Amino acid sequence: MSKKIVVAEDFNVSRKIIVNLLSKAGYSILEAADGQEALQHFDGQDLDLLITDYNMPNMDGAELISEVRKNEHYSYIPILLLTTEVKEEKIQKALDEDITAWIKKPFQADGFLKIVNRALK
Template sequence: MSKRIVVAEDFNVSRKVIVSILSKLGHTVLEASNGLEATSFFNGGAIDLLITDYNMPEMNGAELIKQVRASEKYAYIPILLLTTEVNEQKIKMALDENITAWIKKPFQADEFLKIVSKALR
C-alpha cells in the first residue's frame, strides 16, 4: 500500500538515494532539503512517515521533530532520524521527542527498508 513519506535531508545524494528506494516501493515521497522546508508538508494533509536528517541548515532535525510532534494531527506519526551525530546530549534531545528509530549513516539499503517497513505497520 502506497504511503506518503516526507524526507528531510540536506545532502542531495543521500536524499536522492532515499527517494529512489522509497519510490520504487510505490510510496509518494515529498522531498525537503532542510527542516524548515519540510514543515510546509505538515499542513493538514496525510503524512504516514517522516524521515529526517539531524544536522541540517535552517532548522535541524530535532527542531523539525519538535514542531511536528506539537501538532495534534502529526503527534503520533512514525519518525525516523538519520544521522552521523555522536554527541550524546543531542541524541538524548532527539530521543526525548519520541522518535520511532535512529538510523546511523551510512546505512545499508536492506536494513533501512526493514526499519521503514516496521515503522509503516
C-alpha cells in the same frame, strides 16, 4: 493508495538515494532540503512517516521533530532519524522527542527498508 513519506535531508545525493529506494518500494515521497522546508508539508494532509536527517541548516532534525509533535494532527506520526551524530546530548535531545527509530548513516538499503516497513505497520 501508497503510503506518503516526508524525507528531509540537506545533502542532495543522500536525499536522492533515499527517495529512489523508497520510490522503488512503492512509497509516495515529499522531499525537503531542510527542516523548514519539510515543515511546510505538515499542512493537514495525510502523511504516514517522517524521515529526517539530524544536522541540517535553517532547522535541524530535532527542531523539526519538536514542531511536528506539537501539531495535534501529526503528534503520533512515526519518525525515523538519520544521522552521523555522535554527541550524547544531541542524541538525547532527539530521543526525548519520541522518535520511532534512530538510523546511523551510512546504512544498508535492505536494513533501511525493513525499518521503514516496520514503522509503517
